[in-house]
Each structure stands twice: as C-alpha cells, then as structure tokens.
Amino acid sequence: MKKTVYSMCFMCSIRCPIQVQVENGQVKWVQGNPHVAGIDGSLCPKGAAGTALLYDDQRLQTPMIRDGERGAGQWRTASWDEALDYVAERLKGVTDTYGGKSVAFFERTNLSTHVSKTFLKAIGSPNHFTHDALCKGSVNTACRSLFGYTDAQMGMQYDKAKHIVLYGRNMFEAVAVKEVNNLMTALDNGAKMTYIDPRVTVTATKASRYWMIRPGTDLALNYALMHVILKERLYDAAFVERWVSGLSELQDFVRSCTPEWAEAETGIAADQIVALAREVSKDKPSVIFHFGYRGAHHENEIYLRRSILILNVLMGAIETPGGLFFKKGPGAVDGTAARKLTEQKLPKVEAARADGAGGKDLPLPDPAHGVPQLLIDAILTEKPYPVKALFINRFDALKSIPDTQRTKEAFKKLDLIVCIDVNFSDSAWYADVILPESTYFERTDCVQQANGLKPQMFLRPQAIPPIHDTREAAIILRQLADRMGIAQYFPYTTMEELVAWQLEGTGFTMKDFEAKGFVAYGKNQIFWDRMNGLKIKTPSGKIELHSSLLENAGYPSFPPYVPVARPQGDQFRLVVGRVAAHTHVSTQNNPYLSELFPTNTLWINTQRAAALGIKDGQDVQVGSGVGTGTIKAYVTDLIHPEAVFMVHGFGHEARRATRCFEKGVSDSVLQESITDLVGGSPALHDTFVTVKPAQA
Numbered sequence: 001m002k003k004t005v006y007s008m009c010f011m012c013s014i015r016c017p018i019q020v021q022v023e024n025g026q027v028k029w030v031q032g033n034p035h036v037a038g039i040d041g042s043l044c045p046k047g048a049a050g051t052a053l054l055y056d057d058q059r060l061q062t063p064m065i066r067d068g069e070r071g072a073g074q075w076r077t078a079s080w081d082e083a084l085d086y087v088a089e090r091l092k093g094v095t096d097t098y099g100g101k102s103v104a105f106f107e108r109t110n111l112s113t114h115v116s117k118t119f120l121k122a123i124g125s126p127n128h129f130t131h132d133a134l135c136k137g138s139v140n141t142a143c144r145s146l147f148g149y150t151d152a153q154m155g156m157q158y159d160k161a162k163h164i165v166l167y168g169r170n171m172f173e174a175v176a177v178k179e180v181n182n183l184m185t186a187l188d189n190g191a192k193m194t195y196i197d198p199r200v201t202v203t204a205t206k207a208s209r210y211w212m213i214r215p216g217t218d219l220a221l222n223y224a225l226m227h228v229i230l231k232e233r234l235y236d237a238a239f240v241e242r243w244v245s246g247l248s249e250l251q252d253f254v255r256s257c258t259p260e261w262a263e264a265e266t267g268i269a270a271d272q273i274v275a276l277a278r279e280v281s282k283d284k285p286s287v288i289f290h291f292g293y294r295g296a297h298h299e300n301e302i303y304l305r306r307s308i309l310i311l312n313v314l315m316g317a318i319e320t321p322g323g324l325f326f327k328k329g330p331g332a333v334d335g336t337a338a339r340k341l342t343e344q345k346l347p348k349v350e351a352a353r354a355d356g357a358g359g360k361d362l363p364l365p366d367p368a369h370g371v372p373q374l375l376i377d378a379i380l381t382e383k384p385y386p387v388k389a390l391f392i393n394r395f396d397a398l399k400s401i402p403d404t405q406r407t408k409e410a411f412k413k414l415d416l417i418v419c420i421d422v423n424f425s426d427s428a429w430y431a432d433v434i435l436p437e438s439t440y441f442e443r444t445d446c447v448q449q450a451n452g453l454k455p456q457m458f459l460r461p462q463a464i465p466p467i468h469d470t471r472e473a474a475i476i477l478r479q480l481a482d483r484m485g486i487a488q489y490f491p492y493t494t495m496e497e498l499v500a501w502q503l504e505g506t507g508f509t510m511k512d513f514e515a516k517g518f519v520a521y522g523k524n525q526i527f528w529d530r531m532n533g534l535k536i537k538t539p540s541g542k543i544e545l546h547s548s549l550l551e552n553a554g555y556p557s558f559p560p561y562v563p564v565a566r567p568q569g570d571q572f573r574l575v576v577g578r579v580a581a582h583t584h585v586s587t588q589n590n591p592y593l594s595e596l597f598p599t600n601t602l603w604i605n606t607q608r609a610a611a612l613g614i615k616d617g618q619d620v621q622v623g624s625g626v627g628t629g630t631i632k633a634y635v636t637d638l639i640h641p642e643a644v645f646m647v648h649g650f651g652h653e654a655r656r657a658t659r660c661f662e663k664g665v666s667d668s669v670l671q672e673s674i675t676d677l678v679g680g681s682p683a684l685h686d687t688f689v690t691v692k693p694a695q696a
C-alpha cells in the first residue's frame with residue numbers, strides 16, 4: 001500500500017511544508033511540498049534526515065520515571081497510566097502546598113501551545129514560557145515600540161527586494177527553506193546583498209559586500225547610516241512625512257554619529273558606510289534591512305533592533321513589494337481563523353508572573369511569552385513566590401538558557417520536573433518523569449494558521465501510526481487534565497476531534513487539506529495602500545521613532561551610545577551561531593546529522609592564536625566566569641581578532657544519546673545570564689572568555 005501525505009517538517013520549528021511517501025506503513029521518502037511556491041520540492045539537510053529521527057533506536061520510546069538521583073540516568077519504564085497518575089499526584093501535592101502559580105511550563109512555541117497555555121490557566125498559573133524571549137524577545141519589543149505589532153505579525157518579501165542587508169543573519173546556514181529560495185531568486189534577479197558579521201560565513205561568501213565588523217558595534221554602524229541618510233536627505237520623504245513621528249528627534253540624536261565616529265568603533269571604513277547609505281537609497285523602497293535574529297546580542301539589544309527597523313522606515317520599505325509587510329489574517333478577506341482552546345472562557349489567573357514580564361519592574365517583554373532566563377532567578381530566590389513544578393516540552397532548558405550550572409541549581413529547588421520530548425535531551429536526563437511524544441510523522445497536530453500576504457492554513461496529519469509507546473503532547477495534557485479535574489476545558493479525546501473543533505466555523509474540514517497540505521483564504525497577495533491604508537497600531541497611529549511604549553515605561557527612545565568594551569589581554573568575546581546540518585540542541589544525536597557534523601570547534605583568529613601558542617586542531621581550554629570546557633581550535637583568518645566563535649548545541653550530557661554524548665562544548669555552560677531588561681532577550685554575546693592550550 002502506497003500513499004502520499006502532505007504534512008509539515010518538524011526537524012526545526014520553521015515547519016516547512018513537506019510531501020511524505022508512505023509504503024506499507026513505512027516512511028520511504030520525504031521532500032518539500034511541490035505545491036507550495038518558494039518550497040517547490042526542496043528541503044534542508046535536517047529535513048532530509050527526518051526519517052533518521054523516526055527510525056532512531058535511541059529516541060524516547062516509552063514513559064519513564066526516575067529511579068535514582070536526578071541526572072544519574074537511572075530510569076524505570078512505566079505505562080502511560082502509571083506515569084500520568086504519578087505526575088498528577090505529585091502536581092497536586094505542589095499545588096496544594098504552594099498554589100497553582102507554583103507550576104511553570106517551558107516550551108518552544110509550537111502548534112499545541114494553545115493547549116499548554118490552557119492547561120496552565122486552568123490550574124491557576126500565569127507561568128507559561130515560550131522560547132521566544134531567548135530567540136528574539138527584543139526584536140518583538142522593538143517592533144511593538146515602532147509599529148504596535150509584534151515581529152511575528154511582520155514579514156519580509158525577499159524575492160522582490162533589490163538590496164538586502166544582513167546583520168549576522170546567516171541565511172544560507174541558519175536556514176528557512178522558503179526564505180533561502182526567495183533570497184536566491186532575488187540574487188538571480190540582480191539584487192545586491194550586504195552581509196555584516198565578525199565571521200566569514202557561507203552567506204558572507206555570497207554577498208556583494210561583506211564587512212567584518214567589530215563584534216557588538218552594529219548599533220554604531222546604524223546610527224552612522226542614519227546620519228548620512230538624514231544629512232543627504234536620502235530617505236523616502238513622502239512616506240516619512242505621511243507615517244513617521246519623531247524624525248526631528250532622530251535627526252538631533254544622530255547628528256554627532258558621523259561615519260568617521262562609527263569607523264573608530266566598528267572598524268568599517270567611513271567612505272564605505274557612506275557608499276552603502278547612498279546605494280540602498282537608490283533601490284528604495286525595495287530594500288530590506290533584516291531585523292532578526294541572532295547577530296549582536298547585548299544588554300541594549302532593543303536599541304539595535306529598533307535601529308535596523310528605523311532604517312527600513314527611512315527607506316519607506318514598509319508594506320511594499322521587496323520590503324517589510326504586515327501579515328494579513330483571514331479577517332482581511334472576511335474569513336474565519338481556526339479556533340484555539342485559549343479562546344474559551346477560562347478561569348482568571350490572579351497571580352503575577354514569576355519572571356515579572358508585563359509587571360512594573362519588567363513592563364515591556366511580552367508576557368505572552370515570558371522571559372525564561374528570569375524564571376531561573378525566581379526559582380532560585382523563591383521571589384516573588386516559590387515555583388516548585390516545571391513542565392518542559394519541546395525545549396531543552398539546560399542547553400538553551402545561558403549558564404547551565406545556574407539552571408541546574410534551580411532544578412534542585414524543584415519538587416517535580418516533567419519533560420515531554422522525542423529525544424534524550426539534557427533536560428530529559430535531569431527530569432523526574434519523561435513523557436515521550438510521537439514524532440511529527442506519527443501524530444496529527446493542531447492547525448497552523450499561516451498569516452502573511454496571503455492568509456492560509458496548513459495541517460500536519462499523521463503519516464504513520466506511532467512505532468513506539470508514544471503520544472501527542474496535546475493528548476498527554478488532555479489526559480493529565482482529566483486527572484487534575486480540569487477536563488472541561490479540553491473538548492476532545494483525539495487529535496482529529498481537536499482539529500475538527502478548531503476548524504468549526506472556518507468553512508474548511510480536515511479533508512480539504514489532503515490534496516495539497518494547505519488551504520488558502522484567497523488568491524491574491526494583500527498589500528495595504530502605502531500612502532493611505534496602513535493600520536499602524538501605536539497610540540498615535542504613526543510609526544513612532546519617539547516611542548510612547550518605551551517612554552511611558554520610563555525608557556528613553558534614544559539613549560546615548562555606550563562604546564562597546566574591548567576584551568583585554570588574553571580575553572575574547574564569545575559569539576555563537578548555527579550550522580546548516582543541525583537544529584539548535586536537538587539534532588546532534590541524529591544518526592545522519594551526527595555523521596555530517598559530529599562536533600563543534602572554536603574559531604579563533606590566526607594572529608591571536610599564534611600569540612597564545614595555539615595551533616589549528618589543538619585542544620584548548622576555554623573558560624568564562626561561569627564555566628569551562630575543552631574544545632578543538634579552528635585557527636582561521638576568517639574571524640575578527642576580538643571574537644571566538646562556536647556552533648551552539650554541543651556538549652550533551654545525556655549518556656543514552658551516545659552519538660553526541662560529550663562531543664564538543666555547550667555555549668550555555670560558558671555564557672553568563674545577562675538580560676536586556678527593556679526588550680527581554682538574553683545578552684548571549686556579552687560574555688568574555690579566555691582561551692589557552694589544554695593541559696595534555
């Protein structure tokens with residue numbers, strides 16, 4: 001029996017549409033969904049390795065309950081009933097003693113996030129956290145400060161752009177398939193690409209202009225670009241006049257930020273900065289200054305992200321082909337969105353969030369996502385109140401939150417840690433109970449509402465039944481809800497029932513997704529009228545350079561620039577990033593991908609290495625104020641002398657994940673937990689490390 005199933009990849013959370021070929025209950029082939037423009041059959045290496053996850057004998061296969069010290073790796077397997085009863089009993093113990101608010105839930109935003117949010121609200125806790133702040137918290141806040149929209153409500157149309165400027169947005173290695181394809185279309189059509197990174201990445205090699213910037217100084221570069229654009233009146237005057245407030249304040253602010261001033265800070269020649277400003281202005285408004293994601297990460301990141309967005313605004317690159325746009329939902333074409341459980345009438349949660357997001361001391365980070373790294377402080381100090389139970393789903397707190405040692409200390413204060421995963425993650429290794437989820441081939445998921453220029457919905461239906469004793473997270477939570485006496489908020493017992501409930505009133509059914517994997521609400525791309533029809537959601541209805549969101553919270557819109565500290569002596573700034581063959585911390589044990597890219601190395605500048613007596617391929621010891629590790633040096637001219645670089649995601653501690661166990665070093669062990677308290681992001685590049693040859 002052969003069948004074709006249209007679904008969505010989940011080797012990372014981009015969720016590229018895929019086509020799955022199934023033969024006699026086995027997944028034989030996976031490729032990109034050929035019906036989706038921009039995907040056209042393509043997949044990235046991780047997507048292609050999806051079947052290796054599915055058939056991996058080292059993935060989680062049955063519920064397990066800890067049977068020894070935390071982290072000792074002693075487990076007994078359990079039936080689902082036993083595991084769920086155990087969790088429910090322990091959870092009730094915690095909520096009876098400390099109240100519902102003492103339960104927290106960490107997850108990477110996923111299609112079932114509305115289910116876990118509902119679960120938490122129903123037990124009376126405000127402490128739901130997504131990965132969002134760790135990824136782009138300050139991007140979110142910066143977008144809201146200017147437009148009143150979150151970053152998730154905005155997009156970029158690469159294929160029509162004439163010039164794309166990337167601040168460490170390493171698009172050819174930190175991949176989203178559709179974006180890469182669209183970028184290649186733009187380049188084929190003659191678009192220019194400026195790439196700025198202290199390190200020569202694959203994207204750098206494809207760029208028309210590459211700048212090896214001094215790490216952390218992109219903000220100075222941007223202020224100088226604005227200086228030139230405003231002084232030479234290179235901006236889109238009609239757009240700015242119509243939609244922007246605060247221009248004169250910006251003008252005053254950047255008057256002293258000359259290209260020469262920026263050259264001293266960034267290492268980029270002043271005449272080159274002027275040249276870029278003039279070049280992009282010729283291509284406006286089809287210009288994109290990419291506002292994400294992982295480039296420079298410092299305590300003032302919010303201001304960097306704002307500066308990038310402001311450059312787009314000055315180019316008039318808003319709601320225009322080849323620029324930034326606001327995503328349109330079904331409402332834009334009189335359609336109805338899929339329902340979410342969170343839209344039900346749920347109990348009101350009185351308690352404030354434990355991390356403080358949205359409260360008076362941390363007003364701006366989005367409370368819809370929280371700030372995970374600050375929950376760690378709350379657990380450690382028991383302030384503002386004790387948090388004693390933690391659910392971790394599709395997230396690895398020990399590897400994805402800076403300062404692993406501190407996170408481990410926080411774990412010690414918890415009475416219950418439950419981990420839902422597909423792999424033996426490090427967080428699973430330190431959990432009390434492991435609840436294995438079915439992989440994306442084996443489960444039906446909640447509906448994806450894909451807003452954009454054309455509103456659509458995508459579905460991930462089950463391609464094959466579960467191979468092992470695993471379940472879907474939304475079903476696991478439903479079954480726990482039964483045991484916690486909150487089942488009334490979960491009107492389903494199977495995923496198919498949940499999807500049907502979501503689709504009620506939309507005019508679509510599950511069957512409608514079978515032919516192509518998605519349904520569209522309309523045929524045409526929707527752009528609002530750029531001169532009369534923008535729906536800017538700030539209090540003034542204008543794009544606010546002088547931001548009422550910031551100012552009302554007591555923060556300046558344009559704080560004075562603080563020069564970036566230079567590492568002293570044998571210090572380096574630790575910068576990190578991704579590689580095409582791996583997803584963050586989750587694919588290092590994949591049978592194919594572990595072979596393709598088995599471990600990380602430490603990129604170090606040739607001259608600096610020579611001065612320290614470090615040779616290429618040699619083991620070096622790298623240490624920060626919070627941790628150390630031993631890793632092989634990769635000595636190269638392709639990195640700025642002030643920085644060392646490592647790929648994020650290695651240094652796994654879970655012994656049962658044998659292919660990646662103890663391979664390389666985890667950046668989280670080295671990074672100090674420092675937060676941009678205005679925007680919410682962790683300052684992942686604010687840690688200095690020292691590097692020396694390792695002792696034999």
Ligand SMILES: Nc1nc2c(c(=O)[nH]1)N[C@H]1C(S)=C(S)[C@@H](COP(=O)(O)OP(=O)(O)OC[C@H]3O[C@@H](n4cnc5c(=O)[nH]c(N)nc54)[C@H](O)[C@@H]3O)O[C@H]1N2
Pocket residue numbers: 012135166167168169170171173174175176196197198199201213214215216217218292293294295296297575576577578579580581582583584645685
């Ligand atoms: N293969 C793969 N693709 C992915 C992911 C994945 O895990 N694997 N994850 C997805 C996710 S969630 C995200 S957020 C995106 C991330 O996408 P990117 O933001 O493109 O990701 P990174 O690889 O983290 O790139 C960070 C780059 O910034 C550079 N950098 C460091 N400091 C500075 C600085 O001061 N200035 C500048 N200009 N650059 C600096 C680093 O050298 C590095 O090359 O990728 C997405 N795509």
Ligand SMILES: Nc1nc2c(c(=O)[nH]1)N[C@H]1C(S)=C(S)[C@@H](COP(=O)(O)OP(=O)(O)OC[C@H]3O[C@@H](n4cnc5c(=O)[nH]c(N)nc54)[C@H](O)[C@@H]3O)O[C@H]1N2
Pocket residue numbers: 010012013107108131134135136294393394395396397399400401402420421422423424425426437438439440473576577583584585586587648667668671684
């Ligand atoms: N130190 C440091 N921290 C970082 C970053 C960094 O560069 N350095 N990057 C930040 C960024 S940009 C992001 S987006 C976050 C990402 O942080 P995470 O979400 O923690 O990272 P991932 O590797 O995407 O996934 C984590 C877990 O999801 C599990 N998983 C995979 N598929 C499934 C599934 O189908 N079901 C379930 N239940 N689990 C599954 C994996 O096995 C893995 O354990 O990390 C952030 N934190």
Ligand code: SF4
Pocket residue numbers: 009010011012013014015016043044045046047048175176177
């Ligand atoms: S980018 Fe790659 S791994 Fe991520 S969803 Fe797309 S194909 Fe899968």
Ligand SMILES: [Mo]
Pocket residue numbers: 135136293
């Ligand atoms: Mo991310």
